[in-house]
Amino acid sequence: MTGQILNGNSMDDYPLTLTSIVDRAERFHANRGVISRRPSGDVNRTTYGEVAGRARRLAHGLAALGVRDGDPVATMLWNQSEHLELYFAVPAMGAVLHTLNPRLFPEELSYIVNDAQDNVIIVDESLLPVFETIRDSREFAHVVVVSHTGDIPAGMLDYESLVANNEPIEWPVLGEGRAAAMCYTSGTTGRPKGVVYSHRALVLHSLVVALPDQFAVSARDTILPVVPMFHANAWGLPYAAALAGAQLVLPGPQLDSESVLDLLAAEHVTMTAGVPTVWMGVLSSLDAEPDRWDLSALNRLIVGGAAVPRSMLEGFDRHELSIVQAWGMTETAPLGSVCRVPEDLDQASNSDRYNYRIRQGVASPLVDIRARDDEGNLIAWDDTAMGELEVRGPWVAASYHHGQGAASFTADGWFSTGDVVRIDPRGCIRICDRSKDLVKSGGEWISSVDLENQLVAHPDVAQAAVIAVPDDRWGERPLAVVSLHPDVDPSVDKLRDHLAQDFAKWQLPDRFEFVSEIPSTATGKVKKSELRKRFTTEP
Structure with missing residues (x-):
């Protein structure tokens, strides 16, 4: 028996x-350092x-x-x-x-x-x-x-x-x-x-954050979270750092690019984390004064909160600084996926590696993913089909406080993220858009994220956002809102020609609007609701 x-x-x-x-x-x-910069600029x-x-x-x-x-x-x-x-x-x-x-x-x-x-x-x-x-x-x-x-x-x-x-x-x-x-x-x-x-x-989240193919937190690290501690647990870094014994550098309210760079250099930071808008400013400062800061200790920048354009990856690579893209939400505590280049791409061409690095990565350990199309069917992981990403896991929300937003949770216990994705055969996610931000023109989908990433790759462009606007013939058409670098004259033809290198004519924006600054939320995300309100009501 x-x-x-x-x-x-x-x-x-x-x-x-x-x-x-x-x-x-x-x-x-007990003896590992916690360094804090006060609002005055003094360091404690x-x-x-x-x-x-x-x-x-x-x-x-x-x-x-x-x-x-x-x-x-x-x-x-x-x-x-x-x-x-x-x-x-x-x-x-x-x-x-x-x-x-x-x-x-x-x-x-x-x-x-x-x-x-x-x-x-x-x-x-x-x-x-x-x-x-x-x-x-x-x-x-x-x-x-x-x-x-x-x-x-x-x-x-x-x-x-x-x-x-x-x-x-x-x-x-x-x-x-x-x-x-x-x-x-x-x-x-x-x-x-x-x-x-x-x-x-949060304990399980901290353990996974520290894993080598995630954020790789160790006692040898000095970590500067630019992402605020009031936003999604500072991406779990305070607890992961305390767990591993990594030195922690807390930057206070001064998050302009030069203040961040000063602290990165002075404290010999090895890892930092924040949203793309922060790093775009940092990159501009580095390009302007490449020899001003010694960042030789810094070996990875964790970037999330919005899709990272290839131009940003290439820009930091020029300074021998490596971006690791991650994806997550408040509802996922927030780690959901991390994009680490797989071993079989180590010897691949730069183009192939960049094509992989612009993705949001493979689901973190213990996180399950799937995606459904408009008809409710699970999509194939063929990197072609698109669907709304759903996730579940031990640090993924099963409900909101007071039971609000119940429609965001499926009957079988998955959280509907609102992100429209493609998933390749490796399980690597590429976010095409938020479901509300996709442009459906003549029955065909146009990714605002792809258009935005290509626009910010143009040397004249500081920021870009693409929104859907109503169209009598096509249902919706893309409209590009662009903020230019100082002393640059607006040129619709120049930007349209730039996009035409990678997009079909029917995918190109019909309108370009130039603004001094693109509005963003308190967490650094483009506030498309404000742009939609402005540019779908004004002539």
Whole structure:
């Protein structure tokens, strides 16, 4: 007779909680540096050990203010050491870290703090003017200020006193299914929606982020997340860095290209991460002064949030800096896929390698993908068929806070991303468009992303966006909105001829509109809703 073991095992039922990451940072990486640039430009240097110790005191102080299990604690902070202390303290004490994006409009912020029911909020002194715009929209029980001058407005509490005046606590034992953190979507379509992450989700996310073919985070790294800590968990980098023992450089609010480059060079950063709009500015600065900054330590730039054009890849390659493209969403915590060139392309032509690198990559370990066409059929992975990408996995949302947006989740448990993709036989994704941004002209699809990438490859173009506008004959036609570099004269013929090298005549935009700046969301994505409103109502 053969014995069967179906429901039993010998493994410890060890909970996957962020407490284990905080404890590891404190115990094994206590002397690794955490460098913060203040709004003034001064640099503060501390360590994981000091951050974790202060987090224990901070948790005690928050509990004294009435923060209980499951309560949201709102933050309105930059990438700074105090924000990392809250990343540690709030989930480890059993509360829920709710990061607020200070770049949102007051109406959006007011909606979010009320939807989340925030009662305690921690605000950087430099962001108090932003807080004042929403102060009357909700009656906060406590407002805590991270002050750099020592001035605390009446009725508010001092963050440093909250830390200094309390003893460190022992972290409670938590279940891995407990809520740990909360982010809201950017609200590009409808109201922002809350995504609540469990401890288990963020621990697994941190482990996968650190894998060699993902972001490859190690104790030998010095990481500068340009992506804000108030946006999708800073792509998981604070927790992954703490887990691995990587040194962390937090840039504060100064994210202009020269300030970023100064910090990359001064701190010998090995890895950085941010959206394409940031890196386009950095590339322009490097092209203008290629010998000004020593970036010899920097071996990878993680870029996501929008498709990376080939011209950007080529531009950074000129400076011997390598971009690794990734894709994700707030709903995926956010890592969904990473584009690493496979071994069999190592000896391929530059053109073939660039054709691969402009893609959004293969699904990250533990993430499943599929795509459906307009008729609801699963598409073939032949790099020809197009469909809306659906994903599932241990850090992918199964619902929104309060059950909003239920239509985004399929009956069998997949999240519908809204991204229209092709998938090649390797499983490598190429995002063709957002479903709402595809142009359907005469029954044929035109990818606005492909047109935009080709436009920004033109030396005159700083930014470009393509939108669909109604057309009596064809249903929709593409319209290109273009921002040019300084001292460049607009030329529709020049841009149309440039596009005609790679696109059929029927795919070319009928109209070109030139603007000084293309509007973007608070997270750096082109705000096409504003462009549609402007250019489909104006003559």
